[in-house]
Amino acid sequence: FLDDKGQKISKSSGNGISIDEWLTYASTESLSYFMYQKPKTAKRLFFDVIPRAMDEYHQQLRAYAGQSADQQLANPVYHIHEGDVPASDMVVPFSMLLNLASVAGAEEKDALWGYIRRYAPEASPEANPQLDQAAGYAVRYYNDFVKPEKTFRAPTDQERAAMADLAEAFGSAEVALDQIARKNKMMGNDEPLPEADFADGDFLQSVVFAVGKNHGFDNLRDWFKALYEVLLGQSQGPRFGSFAALYGVQETRDLIAKGLAGDLS
Incomplete structure (x- = not known):
């Protein structure tokens, strides 16, 4: 694995992230999706790739049902789930959850659900377990990585x-x-x-x-x-x-x- 600068990840230097750290901020399936891309190529494993991997994984889940058999076989989610591909219940993308957590200053995922329910009234933690899990990941990711780096400026x-x-x-x-x-x-x-x-x-x-x-x-x-x-x-x-x-x-x-x-x- 490589960090964002293309250097090998080293525990001593603290560059990049470990597998365990990834799973603190995103789902196992998103990591599997990330790993599936060009499996023989060294991966740049750093925090900024997590939101993209989460969203692309769910994009592929949504696309799967409408694909031909050949397209399904070429879809990474077919292999990640060994042919038993679930539907995505992510009515809000992970990247959007991150921005919602940021602007709301959320400390708990429940703070996001008030907005989610108004936007998608039929959604709930019980009916949308993937979304509920992602909301928790988004709050954790925001507080650990986005919040410390936020810098506002005045407009021109x-x-x-x-x-x-x-x-x-x-x-x-x-x-x-x-x-x-x-x-x-x-x-x-x-x-x-x-x-x-x-x-x-x-x-x-x-x-x-x-x-x-x-x-x-x-x-x-x-x-x-x-x-x-x-x-x-x-x-x-x-x-x-x-x-x-x-x-x-x-x-x-x-x-x-x-x-x-x-x-x-």
């Missing part, structure tokens, strides 16, 4: 104006649709406006996208990075519309207000 003038408009758009269907209409006109797009649905991550993402374009972010990656750094204290983050749908639109508006006031730490 451009970012401040855009975030203020985003908060306003998240509070009004009329304002949200106007942002999308302005973006469409600027881009020469005459497609009809979507229906305003503040519980839908895709609609919220379209609003975030429109606000960024309307405020002159030619590279939208800079806009999303600003949201992550100002509001989450990290340089990478989730698909922001999906995050807002899970966290709650009003809660996201409150988060933006705190970020603009410099009250996040």
